[in-house]
Amino acid sequence: MKYLPLIWSGVWRKPGRTILIFLQVSVAIALFGVLQGMKSGVEHAVAAARADLLIVHSRENLIFTPLPLGQLEQIRSVPGVKVAIAVDLSGAIYQKPDQKLGVVAIRPDDGWLNAFTFTVSPAQEAAFRKQRTAMLALRAVVQKYGWKVGDKVPLMSLVPQRDGTSNWAFDDVGDFTDSDIGGQGDKVIVNYDYYNEARVSNKDTVNHFNVAVTDPERAASVADEIDRRFANSSNQTRTESLLELAQQQEQSIGDLNFLIRAVVAAVLVALLFATTTMMMQSIRERTPELAVLKTVGFTNRAVFCLVLAEAVAVCVAAAAFGLALADVTFPFAARFVVGLSMPVIVIVAGVTLGAIIALVSAAVPAMLAARVQVAAALAGR
Amino acid sequence: MRQFLGILAVNLAGVGQRLGAVLTIVVGVTCAVGVLVSMLAIGTGARRQELADARDDRVTVTHTGARFQGSIPKDEAATLRDMPGIRKSANGEPIVVFNTLVPFEARRRVTGKRIFFPLIGLSGDLAALVPEFRLTDGRMFRRGLHELIASNTCARQFSGFELGAGRPVHGVDWPIVGLFDQGHGQQCVVYTDADVLMSTFGSNAYTRIGAMLESPGSFEQLRAAVQSNPSLHLDVQREREAVEQDFKPLNALLNFISYFVGSIMAIGATLGAVNSLYAIVDARRRELATLRAIGFRAAPIIASVLCESILLALPGALLGGALAWLLFNGLAASPFGFSFNLEVTADLAVIGVVWALVMGLVGGLLPALRAGRVPVTTALRAT
Numbered sequence: 001m002k003y004l005p006l007i008w009s010g011v012w013r014k015p016g017r018t019i020l021i022f023l024q025v026s027v028a029i030a031l032f033g034v035l036q037g038m039k040s041g042v043e044h045a046v047a048a049a050r051a052d053l054l055i056v057h058s059r060e061n062l063i064f065t066p067l068p069l070g071q072l073e074q075i076r077s078v079p080g081v082k083v084a085i086a087v088d089l090s091g092a093i094y095q096k097p098d099q100k101l102g103v104v105a106i107r108p109d110d111g112w113l114n115a116f117t118f119t120v121s122p123a124q125e126a127a128f129r130k131q132r133t134a135m136l137a138l139r140a141v142v143q144k145y146g147w148k149v150g151d152k153v154p155l156m157s158l159v160p161q162r163d164g165t166s167n168w169a170f171d172d173v174g175d176f177t178d179s180d181i182g183g184q185g186d187k188v189i190v191n192y193d194y195y196n197e198a199r200v201s202n203k204d205t206v207n208h209f210n211v212a213v214t215d216p217e218r219a220a221s222v223a224d225e226i227d228r229r230f231a232n233s234s235n236q237t238r239t240e241s242l243l244e245l246a247q248q249q250e251q252s253i254g255d256l257n258f259l260i261r262a263v264v265a266a267v268l269v270a271l272l273f274a275t276t277t278m279m280m281q282s283i284r285e286r287t288p289e290l291a292v293l294k295t296v297g298f299t300n301r302a303v304f305c306l307v308l309a310e311a312v313a314v315c316v317a318a319a320a321f322g323l324a325l326a327d328v329t330f331p332f333a334a335r336f337v338v339g340l341s342m343p344v345i346v347i348v349a350g351v352t353l354g355a356i357i358a359l360v361s362a363a364v365p366a367m368l369a370a371r372v373q374v375a376a377a378l379a380g381r
Numbered sequence: 382m383r384q385f386l387g388i389l390a391v392n393l394a395g396v397g398q399r400l401g402a403v404l405t406i407v408v409g410v411t412c413a414v415g416v417l418v419s420m421l422a423i424g425t426g427a428r429r430q431e432l433a434d435a436r437d438d439r440v441t442v443t444h445t446g447a448r449f450q451g452s453i454p455k456d457e458a459a460t461l462r463d464m465p466g467i468r469k470s471a472n473g474e475p476i477v478v479f480n481t482l483v484p485f486e487a488r489r490r491v492t493g494k495r496i497f498f499p500l501i502g503l504s505g506d507l508a509a510l511v512p513e514f515r516l517t518d519g520r521m522f523r524r525g526l527h528e529l530i531a532s533n534t535c536a537r538q539f540s541g542f543e544l545g546a547g548r549p550v551h552g553v554d555w556p557i558v559g560l561f562d563q564g565h566g567q568q569c570v571v572y573t574d575a576d577v578l579m580s581t582f583g584s585n586a587y588t589r590i591g592a593m594l595e596s597p598g599s600f601e602q603l604r605a606a607v608q609s610n611p612s613l614h615l616d617v618q619r620e621r622e623a624v625e626q627d628f629k630p631l632n633a634l635l636n637f638i639s640y641f642v643g644s645i646m647a648i649g650a651t652l653g654a655v656n657s658l659y660a661i662v663d664a665r666r667r668e669l670a671t672l673r674a675i676g677f678r679a680a681p682i683i684a685s686v687l688c689e690s691i692l693l694a695l696p697g698a699l700l701g702g703a704l705a706w707l708l709f710n711g712l713a714a715s716p717f718g719f720s721f722n723l724e725v726t727a728d729l730a731v732i733g734v735v736w737a738l739v740m741g742l743v744g745g746l747l748p749a750l751r752a753g754r755v756p757v758t759t760a761l762r763a764t
Contacts, residue, residue, distance in 0.1 A: 035642075065552075234552055262416075273408040273409065277401040277405045
């Protein structure tokens with residue numbers, strides 16, 4: 001404890017230099033934090049994906065080959081299925097061609113929300129079920145376009161209606177949020193029955209069924225049973241849980257891991273060089289002072305530790321600052337990468353990294369400091 | 382000027398004695414430039430690959446505002462065939478190919494990972510529109526039959542795309558009857574007959590239309606004709622623009638990541654340079670004070686330190702660019718499911734050098750000012 005003032009004064013001996021090293025370490029650790037945060041954020045989101053929510057889609061072609069609506073009753077009769085909901089997907093634009101929206105047409109049967117990652121307030125959910133032309137919009141979309149409950153929202157869809165036009169109108173009855181890892185795209189929910197009746201082609205088909213199971217432990221066997229029921233039909237299915245789909249999505253980011261590692265390695269090499277040189281320079285300048293310390297009774301070991309402690313103090317503080325900096329940039333970067341977050345492990349790794357940088361770069365200078373020859377140093381030789 | 386050159390020569394002569402500080406600058410700049418250039422090389426490689434086969438006399442026609450989805454009615458497509466400005470083939474037919482796109486699934490050979498790409502239904506003379514198309518094995522698909530032809534890339538990257546293999550389309554296996562190469566494209570492309578594909582998927586609209594112009598200059602003629610026809614709701618784009626638009630989100634993402642990471646590393650390297658240069662200037666206080674004392678003015682001293690900083694950053698830039706080229710040029714990368722080779726070009730090297738110059742200039746500014754302001758008397762008196 002009594003050495004703290006000594007370390008403190010050592011740190012601030014040359015404020016300009018210390019601040020520059022501090023900033024340099026901060027910047028490097030901030031970069032580490034952002035890159036690592038992307039990676040672990042995605043892993044975290046994948047691990048949190050729901051295993052009890054199954055997607056039943058066509059066997060050969062994820063969601064792009066339609067399935068007949070008639071399969072719904074058969075799926076519901078499979079033991080272990082809690083809720084099964086028909087889902088049809090299409091695209092639409094709002095006012096301008098670059099304002100795209102996903103249109104999720106679902107049948108709001110009892111308990112439908114169990115089979116989705118959506119959150120809707122009970123009052124708005126009831127309103128949605130009551131009105132055929134009702135629409136729920138993702139909260140971000142509502143804010144973007146300033147829609148209000150009660151508005152009639154015109155959408156230009158790619159799906160033609162029976163009257164020959166592609167212009168649809170829905171009544172905004174509320175908003176929802178989506179907790180799915182890939183659920184950040186702009187979208188709205190509409191009633192399948194109304195949508196299916198009004199469209200010209202692909203009638204009574206769906207892109208996929210969402211199924212919630214009663215027991216998450218048995219999700220895999222329920223999935224197999226569903227696929228088995230349709231194995232001999234002309235519309236074979238493949239059933240996967242959201243967890244499995246998220247894992248597949250994660251793999252496509254796996255290619256970037258190499259890149260992240262290479263960048264972090266380059267950053268560390270440059271940083272180590274810079275900090276080591278600065279420490280050396282600092283020790284060289286302070287040789288007379290260190291000699292004085294030794295004269296008044298500091299052992300070689302104490303001087304060694306003193307120099308190391310200074311470096312660790314600066315670098316660890318800088319690491320903490322850098323991680324805070326990274327955290328600030330996250331909302332900005334979240335637009336590009338889904339599920340960005342900084343779990344505790346990244347913080348621990350970042351601070352440890354700061355300490356390691358300090359120890360490695362200060363080791364040689366500290367050794368030199370410990371070996372200072374008192375007489376020679378004081379004589380200015 | 383003579384003063385400046387003299388001091389600069391002295392500065393550079395001392396490089397050997399201050400190896401640590403000098404190496405800090407060089408290594409810092411090397412890493413920053415190396416990372417920036419390597420990451421930009423991903424984007425450049427992608428662009429090069431995308432645009433390698435784009436021709437000025439080919440156009441892509443899509444439905445106004447809609448891309449990828451089937452949305453061009455057959456009657457509009459038929460009208461387009463007779464528009465002015467479109468080249469006719471030897472037998473007098475306009476060179477126009479209708480495309481209908483359906484998502485198609487494959488699994489990577491190595492990872493077993495699922496990937497989607499479009500299965501393209503063709504209606505028209507592909508060989509006339511795409512002269513770089515070359516069948517390497519098997520034969521062309523026959524019209525009206527459930528047959529596919531696949532690019533050789535598919536066979537290399539994905540399992541089950543060999544000649545004769547069957548791929549499931551809408552529950553039925555369609556055989557692959559031919560393999561082909563198409564220009565520089567490294568993407569997996571699978572073609573079949575448009576009418577068969579459309580009837581299979583119950584669609585009656587095309588996704589996009591490719592057409593050959595009489596000459597690159599006929600573009601305006603065709604576009605004006607299409608726009609002035611009230612029954613057509615079509616957008617005409619040069620092939621290059623259409624491709625660029627398709628890849629805009631990917632390129633924007635790659636560029637953002639490159640410059641984001643590159644900037645942060647540049648800031649780090651600049652901070653390191655500032656620190657090193659301060660150390661160098663401080664170590665030479667007496668020397669600089671002596672210069673001032675014997676009549677050197679501050680301006681040449683400041684200029685010489687700045688110049689030294691830039692000269693130290695330059696080798697870093699060259700080294701960084703060279704390392705990026707050695708390590709990554711030609712390396713195959715496949716971020717986000719696209720695959721292409723990284724490409725380190727002269728343009729990127731120039732960006733790297735400019736980046737380094739800025740780092741050197743910014744990093745040298747404050748230390749240079751300090752060097753110019755060395756108080757002569759105190760510096761000379763100090764031991």
